[in-house]
Structures are given as C-alpha cells and as structure tokens.
Amino acid sequence: MPSTLVEKxxxxxxxxxxxxxxxxxxxxxxxxxxxxxxxxxxxDKVCIVSGIGCSSRAPGYMDFNTLHTTHGRALAxxxxxxxxxxxxxxxxxxxxxxxxxxxxxxxxxxxRRNIGITTIVYNNNIYGMTGGQYSPTTPKGDKGTTxxxxxxxxxxxxxxxxxxxGATYTARATAYHAxxxxxLVKNALANDGFSLVEAVSACPTYYGRKNKKGNAVEMMEWxxxxxxxxxxxxxxxxxxxxxxxxxxxFKNKPEPEYTSEYQKIIxxxxxGR
Amino acid sequence: xAIRERLSGNEAMAVAMRQINPDVVAxxxxxxxxxIPQYFSQFVANGEVDTEFVAVESEHSAMSACIxxxxxxxxxxxxxSANGLALMWEMLYIAASSRLPITMACVNRALSGPINIHNDxxxxxxxxxxxxxxxxxxxxxxxxxxxxxxxxxxxxxxxMLPVMVCQDGFIxxxxxxxxxxxxDDKVKSFIGEYEPDHYMLNSKEPIGVxxxxxxxxxxxxxxxxxxxxxxxxxxxxxxxxEFEKLTGRxxxxxxxxxxxxxxxxxxxxxxxxGTAKTVVDKLRANGVKAGLLKIRVxxxxxxxxxxxxxxxxxxxxxxxxxxxxSAVGGPLFAEIKSTLYGTADGIKIVNYIYGLGxxxxxxxDIETVYxxxxxxxxxxxxxxxxxxxxxxx
Ligand SMILES: Cc1ncc(C[n+]2csc(CCOP(=O)(O)OP(=O)(O)O)c2C)c(N)n1
Ligand code: SF4
Numbered sequence: 001m002p003s004t005l006v007e008k009x010x011x012x013x014x015x016x017x018x019x020x021x022x023x024x025x026x027x028x029x030x031x032x033x034x035x036x037x038x039x040x041x042x043x044d045k046v047c048i049v050s051g052i053g054c055s056s057r058a059p060g061y062m063d064f065n066t067l068h069t070t071h072g073r074a075l076a077x078x079x080x081x082x083x084x085x086x087x088x089x090x091x092x093x094x095x096x097x098x099x100x101x102x103x104x105x106x107x108x109x110x111x112r113r114n115i116g117i118t119t120i121v122y123n124n125n126i127y128g129m130t131g132g133q134y135s136p137t138t139p140k141g142d143k144g145t146t147x148x149x150x151x152x153x154x155x156x157x158x159x160x161x162x163x164x165x166g167a168t169y170t171a172r173a174t175a176y177h178a179x180x181x182x183x184l185v186k187n188a189l190a191n192d193g194f195s196l197v198e199a200v201s202a203c204p205t206y207y208g209r210k211n212k213k214g215n216a217v218e219m220m221e222w223x224x225x226x227x228x229x230x231x232x233x234x235x236x237x238x239x240x241x242x243x244x245x246x247x248x249x250f251k252n253k254p255e256p257e258y259t260s261e262y263q264k265i266i267x268x269x270x271x272g273r
Numbered sequence: 274x275a276i277r278e279r280l281s282g283n284e285a286m287a288v289a290m291r292q293i294n295p296d297v298v299a300x301x302x303x304x305x306x307x308x309i310p311q312y313f314s315q316f317v318a319n320g321e322v323d324t325e326f327v328a329v330e331s332e333h334s335a336m337s338a339c340i341x342x343x344x345x346x347x348x349x350x351x352x353x354s355a356n357g358l359a360l361m362w363e364m365l366y367i368a369a370s371s372r373l374p375i376t377m378a379c380v381n382r383a384l385s386g387p388i389n390i391h392n393d394x395x396x397x398x399x400x401x402x403x404x405x406x407x408x409x410x411x412x413x414x415x416x417x418x419x420x421x422x423x424x425x426x427x428x429x430x431x432x433m434l435p436v437m438v439c440q441d442g443f444i445x446x447x448x449x450x451x452x453x454x455x456x457d458d459k460v461k462s463f464i465g466e467y468e469p470d471h472y473m474l475n476s477k478e479p480i481g482v483x484x485x486x487x488x489x490x491x492x493x494x495x496x497x498x499x500x501x502x503x504x505x506x507x508x509x510x511x512x513x514x515e516f517e518k519l520t521g522r523x524x525x526x527x528x529x530x531x532x533x534x535x536x537x538x539x540x541x542x543x544x545x546x547g548t549a550k551t552v553v554d555k556l557r558a559n560g561v562k563a564g565l566l567k568i569r570v571x572x573x574x575x576x577x578x579x580x581x582x583x584x585x586x587x588x589x590x591x592x593x594x595x596x597x598x599s600a601v602g603g604p605l606f607a608e609i610k611s612t613l614y615g616t617a618d619g620i621k622i623v624n625y626i627y628g629l630g631x632x633x634x635x636x637x638d639i640e641t642v643y644x645x646x647x648x649x650x651x652x653x654x655x656x657x658x659x660x661x662x663x664x665x666x
Contacts, residue, residue, distance in 0.1 A: 052388070070356060070385060072331065101330040102301070130302035131311070134328065145311045146302070146328045148318040 009033040009043070011063045019054060022216020024175030024201030028122055029058045031178050031199070032091070035185035046089045049078040051103060053129045055095035055122035055201070072103025075110045078117050086259035089189065092119040096137040097127045100156050104136070111165035114193035115258035120185060121158055121196065124203035132206030143210045162196040163251045169195035170251040175202055176223035177247060184249065192257040200227075200245075275520065276454040282410075282445040285417040285452055286352065286378045286438070287312035291322055292460035293424060295376075296347030299327040299338035301357060304390045305442035306380035309352035332357040336364035336375075343373035344482045346472030348424070352378035354442055355396045356385055362400070368435045369404025370498060371482055374427030374467075375435040377405075378420065381543065381594075382442040383630045391631020392442040394542060398595040398604045404498055406436040406505055407572040411528075411546045413450050416440040418522055419569075421455070424464050425512045431504045433469075441544040443631070455520065463519060502573045509570055526575035528567040529582055531557060535564025537646035538583065540609055541592040542568045545627070545634050549592075552639040563643050574608050580616035583609075588621045588650040590642050594628045602626075602659045621649050627662045638662050 002012050010033070019025050036046060046064045050056035052071035059066035065088075069077045074092045082090045099107050099121045110117060126144055127133045134144030134151040137158065141150045159170045169191040173181035181199055188195035202208065202219035213219050230248035233241060280288065287309045290298065298317075300310035310326075317326040325342075329335045335351045342349035353361065358379060368375050384395040397407060408423060410416040416438065423436040440446055455463070471480050486494055506526065513524035528546070531553050532538060539549055546567040556563040566582060583589060591610075593603025601607075606624035613620055625642055628634045642662060649655055 068388070104330065127302060130304060130307050133302045133307070133311070136330065146314040146326075148315055 005030070005033055005037060009036065009063055010061050014061050017061055018057060020205045022202070022204045022219075023054070024124065024203070024220075025055055025058065025122055027175040027178050028120070028181065028199040028201055029061070031181040032058075032093070032120055032185055033062065034182040035189060038182065038186050039189045041089055041189070045087065046091065047081055048091045048093060049074045049081065050093045051095070051098035053095035053098050053127070054203075055093060055124075055128075056098055058093045058122075072098050072101070073106065074098065075103060075106040075117065075119065079110060079113075079115055082115055082117055082259055083262070086116065086263070090117045091189075092117055094119060094121055095128070096121060096123040096125065096158065097135040100136045100158060100161070107162070108165040111162050111167040111194055111196070113258045114166055114168055114255055116192055117194055118185070118188045118191075119194070119196045121198045122201045123158060123198050124201040124207055126203055126207040126210075128203045128206055132203075132210055138207075142207075145206070145210070158198045159196065159250050166194070167196045167251065168193040168253050168255050170197075171249045172198040172200065172247050174200035174223040174227055174247060176220045177227060180247065187249065187252065191252065191254055192260070193255055200247075276456065278452050278454055279449050280413055280452050281308070281447050281449045282413040282416045282440045283308040283380065283447065284312060285413040286420050286440075287316070288454060289417050289420040289460075290350055290378075291316045292455070292457050293348070293350075293421070293464055294322045294461075295324055295350045297325045297327065297339065297342035297349045298351065299329050299335045299342070299349070300351045300353070301329050301332045301335050303332070303354050303357040305382055305392075305446045306352045306354040306357070306378060308446070309378050309380070332360040333364060336361040336368065339375045340364060340368050340371065340373055343368070343375050344371060344472065345474045346467075346469050348376075348467050349373075350376045350378075352380065354380045355382035358396045358400060359384055362403070365400055365403040365405060365435075367483065370494065372433040372498075372501070373435060374424070374433055376420065376423045376427060377435065377437045378416075379437045379439045380442045380446045381439050389630040390442075392444055392594075393629045393631065394439075394593075394595040395629075397437060397439045398597070400437065401572055401604060404434065404502070405572060406432075406434050406502070406509075407570070408436065408438045409542050409569055409571060410438065410440040410445070411544055411567060412445050413440075413448075414452050414522070415569075416445065417452060417454065418516065418520070418524065421460055421463065422512050422516050422524065425515075426505060426509050428467055428469075429505075429508045430470070432501050432508055434498075434501055434505065439543065444544045453520070459519060463516070506570070506573050506575060524569065526570045526578055527582070528569060530565040530567065532564035532566055532582060534562060536562040536587045537589070537643060537650055538564040538566060538586045539590050539592055539639070539642065540566045540568065540579075540583075540605065542571070542594065542605065545592065545594070545639075548634060548636055549639045552636050552643060556640075556643055561643070561647065568605070571605075574612070576608075576612040579609065580612050583613065583620065584617040586620050588646040589623070590646055591622065591624050592642070593624060593626050596626060596629065621653070621655050623649065623655060623658045623660055625660050625662045626664075629664075632663050634663060
C-alpha cells in the first residue's frame with residue numbers, strides 16, 4: 001500500500017520506478033513531494049519540468065503538470081512556462097550533468113534573471129543514465145567510465161556557482177538528510193525568485209562501484225558522516241572541515257523576480273497607451 | 274593473416290578508431306553510441322593510442338572540438354546518436370563547408386520526440402543534406418570496414434569532406450558477432466599519414482578558417498562543395514577496390530543481392546537487409562524471382578548506378594526506416610523515385626515505412642512486402658504508394 005503522500009502526489013500506476021536499488025533519487029523525489037505538500041500548493045498550479053537522465057525521470061512518476069524535455073534544456077522550457085503563466089509554481093528537476101554540463105548555459109542565465117523557478121539538482125557526481133561517465137561534479141581524481149584512471153577536471157560547486165550567477169536562494173542537503181531537504185525545498189518554494197537546491201544523491205551502480213564507495217547503505221553513511229551544517233561549520237577549524245562538505249542554506253536574499261519586473265514594464269507601457 | 278574476433282558493432286568501431294590512432298577524439302555520451310567513446314577512453318588511458326580524448330560537455334562542443342582539431346590539420350573523430358547528432362546540426366554544416374574530413378560513427382537511433390532510445394534512421398536521414406558523405410553498414414564487419422575506408426575517402430585531395438559511418442543502434446551496435454579485423458600495421462599503412470594542403474597553425478602559411486562569405490563568393494563555395502560530393506563517388510570506389518585487395522571484402526556504392534534476374538525487389542538500408550536476404554533465399558527456393566538492393570552510400574546518392582541496377586525490375590518496394598513528413602513518403606523513396614524518373618519509368622514502385630522507434634521487423638513482415646509486390650507485378654495495380662508495415666491501425 002502506498003502512503004497517503006505517495007497516493008496523493010504520485011502516478012501510482014507508473015510505480016515501481018526504474019531506479020536501481022539503493023539509488024538516492026527516490027528519497028529526494030519524496031522529499032520534494034513532502035515540501036510541496038507542506039507548502040500547501042495547489043497541485044494543478046504546479047508544473048514540474050525535467051531534462052534527461054535518471055534524475056529527470058522523476059516527474060514521470062509525479063502527479064502534477066509535468067514536462068519531460070531534452071537533455072540540459074529543462075530551464076529553458078521552464079522559463080517559457082513561467083513567462084507565459086507567472087501564476088504557476090514552476091519546479092525544475094535536473095541532474096548534475098543535465099544542469100551543469102550540457103545545460104550549464106541555461107543554468108547561469110536563469111540564475112542571472114532571478115526568474116521564479118525552483119530548481120532541484122540531483123547530484124550523484126556522475127552521468128548515471130548513460131553508464132557512469134564523469135560529470136562536471138565528479139570530484140577531481142575520482143573515476144568514471146570515461147576516466148578509468150581518474151578525472152583531472154576541477155569540479156563545480158553547484159551552489160556557489162548558482163549564488164555567484166545571481167540565484168537568490170541556494171541550499172544543499174543529501175538523500176540521507178531527507179527531512180532537512182524537505183525544509184530547504186519548502187524554503188526555496190517560498191522564494192519568489194530563482195532558487196536552487198542541490199540534493200546530494202547516491203549512485204551505487206556507477207559512481208559508487210567505480211570509486212569503491214561501498215554499497216548503497218555505506219554511501220548513505222558517508223553522507224551522514226561527512227556533511228556538516230553551515231552553522232556548525234562556522235565554529236569549526238579548517239582541519240576539522242578537511243574532507244567534509246557543507247549542507248544547509250547558503251543564500252536567502254530575495255530580490256525582485258523576473259516575471260514581476262516584466263509585468264511592471266507592460267503595466268507602464270499600457271498606461272501610456 | 275586477418276584477426277578473427279567476436280565483437281559488437283560499437284566495439285568494432287572503437288577498435289577501428291584505435292587502429293587509426295587519430296589526433297583528437299571529442300565525444301559526449303548518448304545511448305546507443307556511448308560505448309564507442311567509452312572503449313576509446315580505455316585505449317587512451319592504457320596508452321594504446323596517442324589521441325587527445327576530450328570529454329566535452331555536449332555534442333555541439335564535440336563537433337566544435339573536432340572542427341578545431343581538423344582545421345589545425347589533425348585527424349579528428351567522434352561518435353553519436355539521435356539527439357546528439359541533432360545537437361551537432363549547426364556544426365555539421367560548418368565542418369562540411371570548411372572542407373574538414375572529420376569521421377563520425379553514427380549509431381542510428383530514433384530522434385526525439387517522443388523520446389525513444391531504439392533504432393530507426395531518423396537521425397542520420399535528417400542530416401542527409403548537411404554536406405557529409407554518408408556510409409551505411411549492415412553489420413559489425415561493415416561498420417568496421419566502412420570506418421577505415423571513410424578516412425581515405427574524406428581525406429582525399431579531391432574530396433576533403435566529413436564522413437558519417439552509420440550502423441543500427443542496438444541491433445548491430447550491441448549484438449556480438451564474428452568479425453575479421455585487420456592487423457594494426459595494415460590499417461596504418463592503408464590510411465597513411467594525413468597531410469592536408471592547408472591548415473591553421475602552420476607557421477609557414479597562416480590561414481583564416483571560417484571567414485564571412487557574402488554574395489560575392491558564397492555561391493561558388495557551395496558549388497565547390499557539391500562538386501566534391503560528385504567527385505567522391507569515384508574515390509569511394511577506388512578506395513573500395515584497394516580495400517578489397519587488402520581484405521578480400523568487396524564494397525561498392527550499394528550491394529545487389531540476387532538482383533540480376535529479379536522481378537520484384539526491395540531497396541533497403543542497414544541491418545534489415547540481413548533479414549531481407551534470408552527472405553529472398555526462401556522465396557528463391559520457391560521459385561519467386563525476388564532480389565534486393567542495399568544502399569551503402571546514401572550521400573553522394575548513386576542515382577545512375579541504381580537506375581541501371583533496377584531497370585529490369587517489375588515491382589519495387591523502397592523501405593524507409595524514417596519518416597520525412599513530406600506526406601508522400603520517406604526520404605529514400607523520394608531519392609529512388611527521382612532516380613528512376615525518365616530512366617526506368619516502367620517500374621511499379623511503392624514505399625513502406627517500417628521499424629520506427631525500434632519496432633521489430635520480422636522476416637514475416639518482409640515476406641508480406643514481397644507478396645504485395647508479387648500482386649502488384651501480376652495485376653499491374655499499384656494502389657496506395659505510401660504504405661506502412663508493422664504499425665497498428
Ligand atoms: C543531446 C543529448 N546528448 C546526450 C544524451 C544522453 N544522455 C542522457 S542522460 C545523460 C546524462 C545524465 O546525467 P545527469 O544529468 O547527471 O543525470 P543522472 O542520470 O546521473 O541522474 C546523457 C549524456 C541526450 N539524451 N541528449
Ligand atoms: S544508474 Fe545511478 S543514478 Fe541511475 S538509477 Fe541507477 S543508481 Fe540511480
């Protein structure tokens with residue numbers, strides 16, 4: 001029997017999903033549904049847009065207005081939706097590859113415009129769907145099928161990238177910290193402008209196996225043991241933070257949202273007519 | 274002695290790439306061609322090639338990197354499928370018009386949308402007018418052989434055009450079959466050194482690549498591209514003869530299978546030719562004069578030669594694994610029909626769209642086509658020319 005949350009927000013006839021056993025993507029998807037539920041949004045006024053990838057499969061299971069687009073382009077489609085109907089709550093579900101490799105251009109420009117889109121990046125540090133090639137978030141030195149002896153590229157910090165590009169809300173949680181993730185997505189939804197939540201996922205099938213990160217449970221334990229909340233981190237020394245990564249809210253600085261600024265121009269010109 | 278192996282079509286193309294040892298491979302993963310760059314990156318990591326492998330962030334960048342490498346005088350290659358090829362579109366035209374002999378492994382997959390990962394030819398058929406030479410392959414052996422020949426064709430002084438070598442996604446890209454490989458040194462001497470006449474970064478002769486080309490010269494530029502495409506037919510055959518001497522495997526612009534005395538025939542591309550050949554054999558055993566023409570070279574289109582090979586056929590079915598949405602038939606149908614116009618007008622010719630999005634094509638389906646051709650041949654009655662096989666009503 002599916003839970004009431006699943007019953008209410010998922011296309012239960014499409015379940016079970018295709019994700020591998022132990023994949024973090026399912027937990028993240030549930031956290032998003034919880035956040036939508038807690039935000040009291042009208043299901044029919046929510047549109048979830050995704051690109052292509054294991055992560056981007058999520059909206060296929062979610063009972064909202066959903067649009068499955070092409071690899072890397074979800075934000076461009078979402079921008080069109082938001083501009084056409086600013087009343088709609090537009091959520092983008094994307095992968096680290098989808099958002100920062102092939103779609104990196106759209107990401108920085110959506111951030112820069114501060115358009116009212118809530119973006120959740122499922123970051124599993126790899127291209128999962130195509131079989132474990134390294135992505136822009138694969139840590140330097142880690143392996144992928146296209147880097148059998150280690151990746152020499154420097155990786156992106158997605159939250160810093162988004163903050164610098166102009167996103168007005170950025171935060172990070174993990175599949176292990178599912179409750180925190182729900183809270184952060186809820187806060188992101190409350191921001192009128194562009195919000196980005198990085199959800200650290202786990203891909204035991206490719207990233208885990210290639211990098212000897214252990215099984216799905218061990219990968220979750222790694223998230224538990226290595227994530228440090230930003231508040232706690234401010235009291236820690238550089239040595240204590242060595243090898244750790246931050247979770248929590250990094251930026252929450254509302255600024256005028258793009259479609260409302262756009263409306264102002266329309267109103268101004270309409271007056272002069 | 275040739276090397277006997279068992280390889281999938283993807284592995285075969287990756288091995289060809291390894292033996293060629295190009296200067297640059299730039300690629301981005303997409304099913305079902307992903308394995309090619311993946312195998313190749315292993316060769317790079319193992320030090321088996323000297324290639325710079327660039328794991329770019331999209332196919333648009335993959336083709337751009339190949340263009341950069343080729344413009345600088347290097348041998349550049351990539352592999353892709355479906356939406357990856359579509360994302361390269363802009364760059365395909367730049368590569369061809371800049372006369373850069375880049376080689377691409379195109380593992381055919383249905384182009385979105387709706388999104389589908391299985392085989393049809395909508396991706397490469399869409400790119401047919403981009404100025405690339407297109408070679409098609411029935412199986413892993415042909416994919417391997419075509420890939421090696423592609424280099425010699427594209428890099429020929431009279432041609433200087435990029436070449437796309439296509440094979441069917443999953444059907445041949447993932448199926449493991451017997452194959453005969455050439456020894457590394459034989460491939461090396463067959464392809465030779467690539468020494469372009471003009472290239473960037475040549476300190477003795479600095480040149481600009483890709484400058485603005487307004488009405489004063491653009492037209493001549495395009496005309497030259499078209500002439501190179503025309504010339505390539507001859508070179509494709511020359512390279513094939515030389516390859517035959519080396520391997521004993523014969524290649525032409527197309528393959529004729531029991532076509533000489535056939536009364537009814539199919540024109541078909543890639544792996545389904547294999548299925549159709551077994552059907553031809555079966556029909557022949559029953560006294561039916563069935564035959565087959567399998568396209569190897571789609572660009573340039575060998576119109577005269579095809580017209581000549583088909584002129585005695587009574588009823589002909591052109592099999593398209595892609596729609597063109599012209600509302601009158603698929604892309605191959607359009608080519609064949611215009612080829613036969615005024616050269617073999619008596620042939621009754623129909624078009625079948627088949628296998629879209631990976632819909633299985635069985636021997637029974639092919640048999641149905643031949644039996645419909647028999648009816649047409651007997652009655653002289655064509656009926657609807659734009660037909661489908663294996664689709665729900
Ligand atoms: C234009 C184009 N190129 C390549 C692909 C193949 N492709 C599908 S998913 C994917 C990577 C997905 O990685 P990511 O976004 O990190 O999501 P994950 O699968 O890891 O959740 C790629 C390269 C595609 N669908 N379209
Ligand atoms: S391949 Fe990785 S990301 Fe994709 S479903 Fe499996 S575990 Fe999840």
